[in-house]
Every structure is written in structure tokens, then in C-alpha cells.
Amino acid sequence: MSRSLPRRLGSMAAVAAATAGLLITTAVGAAADSKNGVLETNEFGLYYNSGQLGCVFDVYDHDENFTNDKFKGSCSGSGQSTNDNTASYWNRDSVFDYYVYTDANYRGSWGTIPGGYKGNASSTFKNKISSTNS
Template sequence: MSTDRVIHKAAALAAATVAMGGLVLGTAGPAAAYDNDGRIESGEFGFYYNSDEKGCVFDVYVYDNNFADNSFKDPSSINCAGEGQSTNDNTASYWNRWTGYCYVWTDSYRGGIRGSLPGGYTGNASATFKNQISSTADTV
């Protein structure tokens, strides 16, 4: 095989490798499992610091196994109640803007008592879950 042909094949292989790497990177899912910008958008599950969907928000996309490293955000810059407070064991109400069920647990990593909320549900946490939620997921 000539040197030019070997170089051509090596260049083609390198180009294919780069293209595949770009394809893999382009199809990868989101880097984080949550958005947490304080705005509950379609496809997210939102946790409110206070009852009746009041106060600051923690918004999750898909799941979060441990609320201890998250905090409530103020989407409107009006200094809402709970801003900067840990999300762990501080949720009083929620809104499921995902189409399917969202599951919550009273302990991190899907431990403790499990609850389920259907798509579109909004309301106050029950006595079992109020200020007790520590993790969430969209599948069991």
C-alpha cells in the first residue's frame, strides 16, 4: 500500500472519529438533572417554600436524589420567603408540570416514605410530606 493511500485512510479514520464524537456529544442529555432557576417550566416539578404555592421555588427536571445540596430560588427578584434556604425538608407545596407521575421521598436517594403526584397536580403537601421531602424522581 502506498504512503499516500495510508495517509488518506488515516485521515478518513480521524475524521470519522471526530464526527462520531460530535454525534455522541450532540445527543447527550442535560448535564444536570435540574434547572433550578426558580421558574417552574413545562416538564419540571416545582417545590415551594410555603403552602398554597407561595414563596421561593426549587424546580427539578427529571430527578434529584439529594435535596441537601440545593436551595430555593427567587424567580422574580422580589425577595420571596425561603430564598437561599435549603430545599431539604423545607417544602410545603408543589406543582407537577410534567405529564406523568412525579414521586417524592422523605429521605435522600429514594429512601423513607414515597408519595406520588400525577401530571398537572398542584397543591399543599400532606402532613406526611410537609417539610419532609428529600428526593424526587419521575420513575420508580
């Protein structure tokens, strides 16, 4: 299940109340930070290597198809496709679970990564993840 619109609007309202006038900047910034190769709070990260090592593919909310996604940075795995090429993960969202799928468009085998959890992908998912959703 995708994050609900009320949660996002509630989050934006809280930010706007705390930093008057920055609602639009905050909304644009959240979208721009996703997939930048830096795992930030409220994002889900898939790592090139086990133990949360190597490059990280960071996503906020969902990505239905990793085919055109690549690991970024000057780290192990840089420039490699994210699709079917991840060995570990970290859910930096403390509230929402993330779901990973072995096929694009949320198909195939799926698993749940609880909020705040990190670990190595099981044999079912290691180097087989192709989409994710929160």
C-alpha cells in the first residue's frame, strides 16, 4: 500500500507551520533528494553489497521498475544497474514498512522491510529485487 495523501499533507503542514512559507520548497526538495545516492531519513535504501556497503540506491515512497536506475557515487557498484543487483537494505522510515518485489511493477515474490530495519537480503531477494513500494 502506498503512503497515503493525508500523511504527506500532514507532514507538509507540520513543516510549513514550523518554517512559515517553505511549503513549496520542502515538497520540491523531498522529491529532488530521492535517488541521489545518499540514504536520508524517511527513505528506503538498497545497497550494492551485503552489510549496507557499497553504493546505495535511495528511494522515497516507491519505484515500480529499477531497469533505468543506477547506483551513484564513488563507491563499489557505481554506475551498475540497481535492477536485480542489490544485496542489502535499510528502511530509514521509522513509521512505514517498505515492500520489495522480485519483478517490476510490484510482481513476483515479495517481502516486507519494517520501519527502521536493516539487514542482508535473503536468498529469495539477493540480486533479484526489481521494484519497491511503501
